[in-house]
Amino acid sequence: MINYILRRLVTAALLIVAVSMVTFAIFFLIPKAAHADxxxxxxxxxxxxxxxxxxxxxxxLDQPIYIQYGRFVKGLVAGRDYNSGxxxxxxxxxxxxxxxxxxxxxxxxxxxxxxxxxxLAIGAxxxxxxxxxxxxxxxxLKRGKLADRAVMIVALAGxxxxxxxxxxxxxxxxxxxxxxxxxxxYINFVxxxxxxxxxxFLAWVSLALxxxxxxxxxxxxQMLETLGEDYIRTAxxxxxxxxxxxxxxxxxxxxxxxxxxxxLDLGTLLGGAILTERVFSxxxxxxxSVDAVTQKDLPIILGATLFASFFIVMANLVVDVLYAVIDxxxxxx
Amino acid sequence: xxxxxxxxxxxxPSGSGAGTAESFLDVRDLRxxxxxxxxxxxxxxxxxxxxxxxxxxxxxxxSGSGKSVTSLGILGLHRRGSAKISGEVWLDGEELIGASPxxxxxxxxxxxxxxxxxxxxxxHPYYTVGAQxxxxxxxxxxxxxxxxxxxxxxxxxxxGIPQPQRRVDDYPHQFSGGMRQRAMIAMSLVxxxxxxIADEPTTALDVTVQAQILxxxxxxxxxxxxxxxxxxxxxxxxAEVADDIxxxxxGKCVEHATAETIFRRPEHPYAWGLLxxxxxxxxxxxxxxxxxxxSPPSLINLPSGCSFHPRCPYVERNGIPCKTVEPTxxxxxxxxxxxxxxxxxxxxxxxxxxxxPNL
Numbered sequence: 001m002i003n004y005i006l007r008r009l010v011t012a013a014l015l016i017v018a019v020s021m022v023t024f025a026i027f028f029l030i031p032k033a034a035h036a037d038x039x040x041x042x043x044x045x046x047x048x049x050x051x052x053x054x055x056x057x058x059x060x061l062d063q064p065i066y067i068q069y070g071r072f073v074k075g076l077v078a079g080r081d082y083n084s085g086x087x088x089x090x091x092x093x094x095x096x097x098x099x100x101x102x103x104x105x106x107x108x109x110x111x112x113x114x115x116x117x118x119x120l121a122i123g124a125x126x127x128x129x130x131x132x133x134x135x136x137x138x139x140x141l142k143r144g145k146l147a148d149r150a151v152m153i154v155a156l157a158g159x160x161x162x163x164x165x166x167x168x169x170x171x172x173x174x175x176x177x178x179x180x181x182x183x184x185x186y187i188n189f190v191x192x193x194x195x196x197x198x199x200x201f202l203a204w205v206s207l208a209l210x211x212x213x214x215x216x217x218x219x220x221x222q223m224l225e226t227l228g229e230d231y232i233r234t235a236x237x238x239x240x241x242x243x244x245x246x247x248x249x250x251x252x253x254x255x256x257x258x259x260x261x262x263x264l265d266l267g268t269l270l271g272g273a274i275l276t277e278r279v280f281s282x283x284x285x286x287x288x289s290v291d292a293v294t295q296k297d298l299p300i301i302l303g304a305t306l307f308a309s310f311f312i313v314m315a316n317l318v319v320d321v322l323y324a325v326i327d328x329x330x331x332x333x
Numbered sequence: 334x335x336x337x338x339x340x341x342x343x344x345x346p347s348g349s350g351a352g353t354a355e356s357f358l359d360v361r362d363l364r365x366x367x368x369x370x371x372x373x374x375x376x377x378x379x380x381x382x383x384x385x386x387x388x389x390x391x392x393x394x395x396s397g398s399g400k401s402v403t404s405l406g407i408l409g410l411h412r413r414g415s416a417k418i419s420g421e422v423w424l425d426g427e428e429l430i431g432a433s434p435x436x437x438x439x440x441x442x443x444x445x446x447x448x449x450x451x452x453x454x455x456x457h458p459y460y461t462v463g464a465q466x467x468x469x470x471x472x473x474x475x476x477x478x479x480x481x482x483x484x485x486x487x488x489x490x491x492x493g494i495p496q497p498q499r500r501v502d503d504y505p506h507q508f509s510g511g512m513r514q515r516a517m518i519a520m521s522l523v524x525x526x527x528x529x530i531a532d533e534p535t536t537a538l539d540v541t542v543q544a545q546i547l548x549x550x551x552x553x554x555x556x557x558x559x560x561x562x563x564x565x566x567x568x569x570x571x572a573e574v575a576d577d578i579x580x581x582x583x584g585k586c587v588e589h590a591t592a593e594t595i596f597r598r599p600e601h602p603y604a605w606g607l608l609x610x611x612x613x614x615x616x617x618x619x620x621x622x623x624x625x626x627x628s629p630p631s632l633i634n635l636p637s638g639c640s641f642h643p644r645c646p647y648v649e650r651n652g653i654p655c656k657t658v659e660p661t662x663x664x665x666x667x668x669x670x671x672x673x674x675x676x677x678x679x680x681x682x683x684x685x686x687x688x689x690p691n692l
Binding site: 229230231233234235236237238239240241249252253326327328329 | 405408410438439440441442443446447449451454455456457458459460461468469472473504506520
């Protein structure tokens with residue numbers, strides 16, 4: 001088991017290195033191909049050619065790509081110095097460089113935004129996990145009945161309606177029309193838990209609706225399949241209560257694939273929920289990335305991408321290990 | 334050989350003769366039907382039999398003859414919504430078909446219990462063998478987990494699992510097929526059931542293990558004096574363990590007698606077919622086994638008259654009305670129920686001249 005985890009960790013590390021190479025190549029080669037100059041993007045339009053040249057040297061953009069990448073990795077691991085002649089700026093590890101637009105370090109920017117994204121992702125994840133699974137179970141147990149139809153219709157609507165529709169409708173109704181929830185700025189959990197939840201609730205629901213639909217359908221299908229299994233009949237033959245047969249024996253098998261996609265979905269969301277963050281003006285990593293893209297702020301795009309891929313790779317790793325814990329048949333092989 | 338057959342020759346059209354049964358298990362006119370999109374499936378159609386403590390009944394028939402449906406019906410494992418069940422099942426003086434689901438649940442696994450066919454799929458893959466036995470015990474006994482675990486180890490030991498203290502924490506997939514079936518038996522017997530139904534208990538196992546499992550069931554039966562029903566399509570299995578044999582065809586009983594009688598002088602053409610298609614090691618190897626021609630009937634649309642008539646080589650013999658009139662078990666005697674229109678003397682003659690020499 002420990003061997004297995006170690007092996008997976010090494011694979012995960014290699015994967016992240018590969019992702020960093022590809023993203024680095026994209027963000028530093030494509031401007032070249034498009035005859036745009038990152039150094040010019042950094043200093044802005046009103047700069048003199050001399051400023052551009054100095055910046056190029058300071059950022060190391062005059063070096064071949066592999067040296068640039070090597071410095072980038074060194075910055076991530078050990079920090080790096082930007083030397084512009086008279087002044088030396090030290091950027092401590094993990095160094096993703098400086099924003100082209102605000103000249104602020106990328107890493108603290110990302111860290112600043114992370115709590116917002118985590119708040120959004122975890123809250124929504126809990127909602128959709130419990131809502132989706134509960135809906136799916138009810139639907140499977142009441143197969144063909146009114147409850148089944150109702151859940152499946154809601155699920156269909158949930159998966160079909162984009163966040164920028166539900167999110168805007170919710171805000172129009174609950175915030176502006178009925179004033180049940182407040183809009184406005186994001187508030188930190190530590191400052192005001194109630195305000196935090198109040199601001200986030202509609203975002204949680206909008207985002208959760210999207211995922212809950214998938215989970216309800218998956219749970220329903222899994223539950224129907226599991227109920228036909230021989231071991232469920234055995235559980236009944238033991239004289240177990242129906243509640244135990246469903247809640248323990250069937251749920252255990254149903255939850256296995258749910259855990260898998262839940263881990264992956266959560267990992268993806270931690271990299272930023274772009275649409276939801278934008279619709280609800282939440283200053284998370286998704287919003288940071290979108291803003292960076294519109295402003296062609298390459299270091300932030302690079303940082304956010306690596307950050308997101310880190311979460312996805314880690315989520316994959318956790319899911320694989322968890323899978324071995326859940327399913328004893330995986331453990332041996 | 335047993336009093337259980339005394340009432341057999343007169344199958345009552347409905348089990349309305351109420352009152353407590355004398356037999357330990359008394360199934361009267363059991364009918365189980367399923368509504369499907371294609372029509373009503375009459376899986377079990379008027380089955381009547383009795384079974385005493387300490388005795389073994391073998392129910393034999395092809396796939397789809399209603400064997401398993403019967404056993405699940407006795408245990409109350411059919412969903413009330415999908416299956417329509419009528420008739421009576423008396424277990425130790427208590428009627429089960431009309432009883433509340435909760436009452437039947439309390440008996441299930443305790444007083445009556447079942448061994449399933451495929452122990453790999455019948456045991457939960459995510460729980461250890463021990464945990465599953467412990468659970469079965471604790472449903473019906475208020476004991477601590479520790480005591481239940483001791484009981485589980487004791488049961489595993491009794492069914493012949495080596496090193497039960499260690500194997501109790503294994504998962505089903507870590508057991509071999511034979512050991513899984515032993516564990517399944519341990520689970521079924523953990524509450525000392527008085528009625529044990531084994532549904533194809535050896536079908537998934539190789540022949541050497543089959544014999545061990547049958548021995549085990551027999552030993553445990555004599556130890557607890559339980560009544561046992563063995564359901565199988567394999568006559569070799571019932572030949573070894575059964576006192577009585579009930580041959581099912583198309584949801585009905587077509588022949589019912591002691592095992593001895595069924596093997597020495599069977600009277601129903603379907604039973605002849607079953608015996609002729611069974612390989613024998615104690616006889617010379619013939620070129621081919623004789624299969625029963627045709628395939629089992631659709632339970633939605635059973636043939637008129639005797640449901641075996643489309644496959645019967647002796648159909649309408651001497652103008653008997655096989656295609657129109659349904660024979661009852663009363664065509665035989667009280668000790669040997671045979672649902673066939675051919676006169677008894679002629680049945681025996683055909684068996685002696687045509688069938689027996691080729692077995």
